[in-house]
Amino acid sequence: xxxxxxxxxxxxxxxQNHLVITMQSLCKFYEMGDQVVRALDSINLDFGLNDYTxxxxxxxxxxxxxxxxxxxxxxxxxxxxxxxxxxxxxxxDDELARIRNKEIGFVFQTFNLLPRLNCLRNVELPLIYAxxxxxxxxxxxxxxxxxxxxxxxxxxKPSELSGGQIQRVAIARALINRPSIILADEPTGNLDTxxxxxxxxxxxxxxxxxxxxxxxxxxxxxxxxxxxxIRLRDGKIESDTTQ
Amino acid sequence: MLMRETITQAxxxxxxxxxxxxxxxxxxxxxxxxxxxxxxxxxAIDKSVESGLTSLGANTFQIQKNPATTFGSGHSRNLYAxxxxxxxxxxxxxKKEMASQARTIGFxxxxxxxxAKYANLTTNxxxxxxxxxxxxxxxxxxxxxxxxxxxxxxxRSARNSIVLGYEVATTLFPSGENPQNKSIKVNGEVYTxxxxxxxxxxxxxxxxxxxxxxxxxxxxxxxxxxxxLSITVEAFSRKDYPLAIDRAIGxxxxxxxLTIKDPNDFEIRTNESLIDSFRxxxxxxxTGAFIISFMALLTAGVGIMNIMLVSVTERTREIxxxxxxxxxxxxxxxxxxxxxxxLSFAGGLIGMTAGIFIGNVVALQFNLPLIFPWVxxxxxxxxxxxxxxxxxxxxxxxxxxxxxxEALRPK
Numbered sequence: 244x245x246x247x248x249x250x251x252x253x254x255x256x257x258x259q260n261h262l263v264i265t266m267q268s269l270c271k272f273y274e275m276g277d278q279v280v281r282a283l284d285s286i287n288l289d290f291g292l293n294d295y296t297x298x299x300x301x302x303x304x305x306x307x308x309x310x311x312x313x314x315x316x317x318x319x320x321x322x323x324x325x326x327x328x329x330x331x332x333x334x335x336d337d338e339l340a341r342i343r344n345k346e347i348g349f350v351f352q353t354f355n356l357l358p359r360l361n362c363l364r365n366v367e368l369p370l371i372y373a374x375x376x377x378x379x380x381x382x383x384x385x386x387x388x389x390x391x392x393x394x395x396x397x398x399x400k401p402s403e404l405s406g407g408q409i410q411r412v413a414i415a416r417a418l419i420n421r422p423s424i425i426l427a428d429e430p431t432g433n434l435d436t437x438x439x440x441x442x443x444x445x446x447x448x449x450x451x452x453x454x455x456x457x458x459x460x461x462x463x464x465x466x467x468x469x470x471x472x473i474r475l476r477d478g479k480i481e482s483d484t485t486q
Numbered sequence: 487m488l489m490r491e492t493i494t495q496a497x498x499x500x501x502x503x504x505x506x507x508x509x510x511x512x513x514x515x516x517x518x519x520x521x522x523x524x525x526x527x528x529x530a531i532d533k534s535v536e537s538g539l540t541s542l543g544a545n546t547f548q549i550q551k552n553p554a555t556t557f558g559s560g561h562s563r564n565l566y567a568x569x570x571x572x573x574x575x576x577x578x579x580x581k582k583e584m585a586s587q588a589r590t591i592g593f594x595x596x597x598x599x600x601x602a603k604y605a606n607l608t609t610n611x612x613x614x615x616x617x618x619x620x621x622x623x624x625x626x627x628x629x630x631x632x633x634x635x636x637x638x639x640x641x642r643s644a645r646n647s648i649v650l651g652y653e654v655a656t657t658l659f660p661s662g663e664n665p666q667n668k669s670i671k672v673n674g675e676v677y678t679x680x681x682x683x684x685x686x687x688x689x690x691x692x693x694x695x696x697x698x699x700x701x702x703x704x705x706x707x708x709x710x711x712x713x714x715l716s717i718t719v720e721a722f723s724r725k726d727y728p729l730a731i732d733r734a735i736g737x738x739x740x741x742x743x744l745t746i747k748d749p750n751d752f753e754i755r756t757n758e759s760l761i762d763s764f765r766x767x768x769x770x771x772x773t774g775a776f777i778i779s780f781m782a783l784l785t786a787g788v789g790i791m792n793i794m795l796v797s798v799t800e801r802t803r804e805i806x807x808x809x810x811x812x813x814x815x816x817x818x819x820x821x822x823x824x825x826x827x828x829l830s831f832a833g834g835l836i837g838m839t840a841g842i843f844i845g846n847v848v849a850l851q852f853n854l855p856l857i858f859p860w861v862x863x864x865x866x867x868x869x870x871x872x873x874x875x876x877x878x879x880x881x882x883x884x885x886x887x888x889x890x891x892e893a894l895r896p897k
Contacts, residue, residue, distance in 0.1 A: 359502060368807075
């Protein structure tokens with residue numbers, strides 16, 4: 244399938260014309276008492292296959308809301324959001340869960356691993372919900388951990404790992420189900436500079452391997468690793484530059 | 487998600503909070519224990535009821551002032567309390583009427599809590615003195631071990647003859663000798679031993695052999711405690727039995743001087759009626775036990791719900807993570823529901839095992855047979871799953887419907 248992105252087949256001629264995400268007049272409003280907060284106001288955005296994008300903006304600019312909608316954790320108030328040609332805006336909770344499972348790999352600032360499970364069990368979690376058989380699950384989870392350089396930490400629990408290692412486990416989990424996009428929310432926010440660089444190198448490698456990556460950050464030097472920077476302010480796109 | 491994963495995850499989550507899980511399980515266990523223990527004991531008693539309560543001989547019934555047991559209060563109790571005793575005169579009148587209709591007619595009058603003495607040996611002051619006649623042994627199912635039964639002459643002449651129940655005999659004559667013609671004292675009165683009855687054994691843990699039999703004529707003359715007589719009637723045959731009861735009712739109404747409008751002021755006791763009255767007691771106990779256990783289980787259910795709600799709150803982030811990687815609502819619901827089901831089932835199993843064990847220990851104390859109360863085991867398992875379901879549903883539903891954005895938000 245052309246949309247599967249974490250393989251090494253970098254056939255860019257086909258991919259660059261293919262849009263993974265299309266957003267048209269996307270709005271998200273919240274009602275706070277009698278005030279309406281326009282968290283996202285008429286957003287028009289496209290993300291192509293193999294895009295490596297940073298979304299930036301000050302607090303309250305709407306970048307978290309945008310990430311929640313891109314990640315199918317939330318739905319827009321109005322507008323169109325198509326992910327691989329499927330209109331996500333009209334999906335119910337269970338359909339959204341299926342999309343999150345198949346199409347999206349999350350990497351969070353706070354890692355969000357299950358503390359009681361070891362690395363292997365954490366990484367195989369999406370496969371459980373995808374209905375993959377236990378033997379295949381373990382095999383694929385172990386392979387993903389090897390890929391992020393943690394082949395020798397498979398049975399360790401998150402509490403036994405460093406911050407950078409935990410984030411690499413989270414990246415392995417995000418990759419495990421071969422998602423259409425990898426969505427990282429401040430993935431280096433809790434890491435020191437050296438470890439941040441290490442994580443950004445992994446993202447760089449993943450991008451080169453053909454993955455579509457969207458990164459939320461407020462740090463310019465992190466954004467500088469990406470190929471495209473979208474800046475938000477007050478729920479609107481302030482700029483969209485390719486670098 | 488596969489069922490196996492759901493089960494593993496649920497058990498794993500419960501194992502993390504061991505103490506909390508155990509306490510919740512114990513709540514259910516207590517409820518199930520109480521119902522199973524009582525029902526096991528009752529079932530065991532029930533099994534021995536037929537043998538224990540068929541104390542009357544074959545084709546025999548008794549006429550007494552009051553029923554074997556009375557239930558309820560107010561009207562029915564006053565009704566019995568106001569009944570007049572069956573007197574010796576009424577009994578003789580009855581015998582005259584019924585003489586040709588029955589094989590034997592015997593009279594019994596009893597006095598509780600007496601003491602018998604021989605040489606330096608004394609019984610406990612709990613011996614029953616039974617005033618009876620020569621028919622007593624046959625109609626009550628006693629056979630003679632040593633010596634003889636009371637004779638017609640004993641009755642007619644109101645002699646001081648006495649036949650000892652097996653327990654009284656073994657207390658006063660521990661060496662097991664034949665005590666015939668020896669003299670003993672009962673409540674200060676001297677009696678000559680005519681014989682000893684064979685052992686009948688206990689019914690409901692109470693000895694049936696802790697008594698002495700003296701001629702009813704002697705009893706009426708020498709013992710001050712005047713209680714109501716009971717009349718034992720043995721019909722000619724099984725076939726004749728219902729007819730004999732009808733005639734006895736007629737004869738008794740006549741002897742008691744009742745007019746046509748008066749209701750019977752006496753009771754007919756048959757083996758069946760004794761069993762029936764036992765069933766009344768059994769029903770009352772089981773209803774009580776059921777209500778109490780139901781309350782206990784309800785409380786346990788609330789406990790489960792409470793713990794599950796705490797668990798959902800504590801694991802909000804976990805739920806958020808699971809949802810973010812694609813867990814559908816039904817899976818989350820199943821996971822939490824299974825946890826509460828597991829808690830209540832584990833409690834049910836523990837309570838059931840303990841209940842059957844204790845119930846049977848109680849049964850053994852009364853020399854009753856061992857019992858496995860299948861019906862109650864099934865009922866309590868159904869009730870337990872119901873409790874797990876009902877009280878686990880709301881917390882599980884709450885977990886399943888958590889908004890993933892809210893659930894993942896750092897606290």
